[in-house]
Amino acid sequence: MSEQAELHLLKHRVAELEETVEIIDRGMSKKESRLRDEFAMASISGINPGKLYGDEGIQSIATQAYKLADAMMEARGK
Secondary structure, eight states: OOHHHHHHHHHHHHHHHHHHHHHHHHTOOHHHHHHHHHHHHHHHTTOOOTTOOHHHHHHHHHHHHHHHHHHHHHHHHO
């Protein structure tokens, strides 16, 4: 395996571990985490990207989607 392929694989594994740590920190189950992801995906269609371009714009849209998903999770729990 090339060094670049190994690096890509390690980055993927780190991302998975970071997601697991975030789930643990939030006290969420995997099922709740998947629901949060589904809420975020659904909310993307309602986010107006405006004039956001490039990585910064994409990150901003993703951040907004998860903020909406977190609000939906919180409202669901009430």
